[in-house]
Amino acid sequence: MKHACCQLIGRRKLQGASSGENTPMLPKEAQKERKKQKSEGIKIVKKIASKLLKNLSSVKEETEEKPVDKESGGRQYLSDQAICELIDQAKFLEACNHIYDLEQSEHKSEINIDSLYKKVAERMWSVVQEEISGGDRMLLEPLKSVGASLKWGKEKEKEWFDSVKDMESVSTWSPKYWNKDLEKLLMECMATQIPSFVSASNTDESALKDHLNQLETTIFPNLRCKRDVFKEAGLLTTYTKCCNACLSSHLSTLTDGDMSFSKCLLIYEWGFNMYRSEKLLMPHWTPQQRLLADAYVLKxxxxxxxxxxxxxxQKEVREALRQVITAGEKPYTDTTIIQVLTGRAQAVQHISDTIKDKVEAVCLEEILHFLHSYKHEVRSLLQLDTFSETYSNLQILENCCIFRAAWHKLTYIYSASADTDAKVKEFIDSTEEQSRELLRQAITSKVKVALKDHFRKDNRDFHKFLDCLRSSFSRFEMKNTETYETLIQTVHHIIVTEYVQALLTASGKSSKRRKIANKIEADHRAIQTLFEECFGTASLDDPIKGILDFILLTDIEAMKIQLVFLLVKFPDIRKEHLNIILDIKGSLNGTDRNAMLEVVYDNCVRVERGHKSFFEAIEIKTGKYGVCGCCCCY
Structure with a gap:
């Protein structure tokens, strides 16, 4: 081609020389034609020369920039500089393919492959950042290239795994981590657009509502408007995932620290309403998947x-339940307990059945935990009470009544399992029985102290004890319960038994019979008043009235009838007990008394008796004042 060009130029020169010699002899028209042809020839030569130079430059560039892989039979590869130009032009997929070709060739030792992949990643992330920060449609093609490159990375990774070779290289291959890097970048970019929230008060809900409203009306619309661009780029799934992960993280931040149930519910309900109104970026579900959407979103x-x-x-229910056992405070009613255990479930039931069931499960679990711990705290609670052990025990018993009544109603509201039902009842029953036993011990101890010198000294310790008991029982409100009925019988039996024992075993010189009778009469009236005022009954049988009536009798036959009455009604009374009662009366001589005692006692042995037991534990000891040692023996 170069030779042809030279010949053409030479020929033109010869033509020009010959024409110059004959110029004077040609007419003017012919000269003009010659000049025109000469001009056109020069243009043709320039055009041919330009094409030649362009072809030569292209051949030289290809020869310099594309090294030849000897084993590949002359296959050509781009230089790192050319690849960097592709990266700068946002042709990421094309750049990745060329880098991968180099990576598989013998030239990989000549070029820093990791550095090229790093440049690709840096440029891709800058494109993503620009788009998130407010980019326009001009970035769509680069963003598409980002999506294609990430897809390419997954495919190449799978190819390597399928080939089962050089697994160590796969684990360190940087494109393998591009998807995670993109997620991290998107999360960071989105987080910067969400303002932080600082509450001045744990109970201030207005500021929280304002913040959530700002998220709903400003922040999330800005994130949603980018959805279409990322969808076209093939990155919608990743973008959606990051949007919702960022939302989840921010909502978790809002609930950090000490927060009330109402504020926490406000956040949860807001988020769920955002989902229901389709204001969140959600995956595309099939109709079948949509049926499980609520549970999916919640999780x-x-x-x-x-x-x-x-x-x-759990925390608020536990605190509310513990207020029931706070010493010195009036117990809650069963209605209050039910409100504590159902109020929160009712507050969330309009959101979804899923969260309602979970709140109910927490409440049921908490009442089990509370009753279990309460059972073990009863003794320590009483040890902390330095004076009013009786009231503490009564409060425990009343708490058991409250929880039993509340649980009975809760079984109609919650679907508690048979195992849960059995455990709750066992905890209540065992705690009640333990408290009843501790109450019996406390009352027995106090009444013994009050009656220690009751029949030898003129003191009011016994009546003070009854007044104290009246004060404690007056606060008990669960009177229409089986627990309270059992409590009446227990307390009555303790007081009467201890009183009779004190009467029959008191030692010392006797006072006048009439004075003792007056004392017994006043004491019995006080006991009756206690049971009438606090227990609503005075019909419980006791031997005190029978003993008093016998002491006041003067007729021998009437005395016999009264003794028979005592033996029939109180079958555990023994001969030594009757002997002490006769000693207290003191109006019979020894012969008449013993003869009457033998006749009455022997005749009553075969008589069917009742089941009252007041004398069984009373032991009579001989004292220095007589046969029995009672206060009436001389």
């Missing part, structure tokens, strides 16, 4: 908020 986006909501529920 995926709101798991941390849900966990916080359940934790706060």
């Amino acid at each position: 995926w986006i709101f798991s941390n908020v849900e966990e916080k909501l359940l934790t706060v529920t």
